[in-house]
Amino acid sequence: MKQQAYNQKPRTETVKKRTPRNESGVLVLHKTLDILEAIKNSPTGVSLADLARSVHMPKPTAYRITATLESRGYLDRTSEGCYQVSRKLFELQRTATDEQVVIRAAHPIMERLVESCQETVNLGVLDAGEVVVINTIESPQGIRMASKIGNRRYLHSTALGKVLLTGLPEREVLRLIRVKGLPRLTPNTLTTPSALKDELELVRERGYSIDNEENEANGRCLAAPIFGPYGRMVAALSVSGPTFRMTVEHAHSVAPQLLDACRSITQAITS
Structure with missing residues (x-):
């Protein structure tokens, strides 16, 4: 086994402090939860445009998240195109x-x-x-x-x-x-x-x-x-x-x- 020399100069690294909001995956999770909470508070459903405005995010971002949630069965869409929380989400809860x-x-x-x-x-x-x-x-x-x-x-x-x-x-x-x-x-x-x-x-x-x-x-x-x-x-x-x-x-x-x-x-x- 190779031994490390005692006089070897220790390597120093600059570590950037991370917070949950710096992490892209966690940021997406925050946005997803914001969307679910906004939809949950609208019993009759909410349109994509109104949803994007209420959670302060670009419409394309809101669309990507809602489309994923809908494909997984956690959101339903009404005949008017508004998003509602699905039965599957209630069953999960x-x-x-x-x-x-x-x-x-x-x-x-x-x-x-x-x-x-x-x-x-x-x-x-x-x-x-x-x-x-x-x-x-x-x-x-x-x-x-x-x-x-x-x-x-x-x-x-x-x-x-x-x-x-x-x-x-x-x-x-x-x-x-x-x-x-x-x-x-x-x-x-x-x-x-x-x-x-x-x-x-x-x-x-x-x-x-x-x-x-x-x-x-x-x-x-x-x-x-x-x-x-x-x-x-x-x-x-x-x-x-x-x-x-x-x-x-x-x-x-x-x-x-x-x-x-x-x-x-x-x-x-x-x-």
Whole structure:
């Protein structure tokens, strides 16, 4: 390895201070948000010319941004050519709001479940054909299943994912299998549609799922569903631990506590 000489004169550089407004990408984002806010405040829609004037930007710039938003489905145009916020944007806002409601309702119940079970508890939702963790509280034990918010996992190999799959129509499950596949992560992973179908039937019958070292070796997990208004499954809650503590028998013995926690969260978000 080449050593740097101690008497070498350090190189100095002039660093230009940057602010968010200096960054072209962030500047475009500011302009996009300005446009969305202006359109949101005009329930009957706003023309391109009026929009450009209200946000103080050149008409061609306003057109490029609105055209992109329209092509992505976030803006609609009326028969008069005025721009309105689309249903898709409202759905995006509603989804984020729904998740925050679930997180707030679930957190204290998750804390009690961790205290009772002494294992890691995760809250997950279905997103783009995967399960994403939206809240987690890790076990206080020295050896534990680690997790963090934002983690994404396959549906077919996780307890959270298998529970969430039971809330979908069979045709949607088959579509996700075609798109995502059923990759083998461990020797225990379910890798055929028929095996997964049988497993989902079992999950529906007993009300919870078990990941028996299907996602990673030496880890076992169980999960149960959380329901929102009108009986729609909105999330799932899991308890996971290392297999030397979380034996199959112990996992089944934890299930009543997990199911009680899920019922409490469901009641909190629907009452």
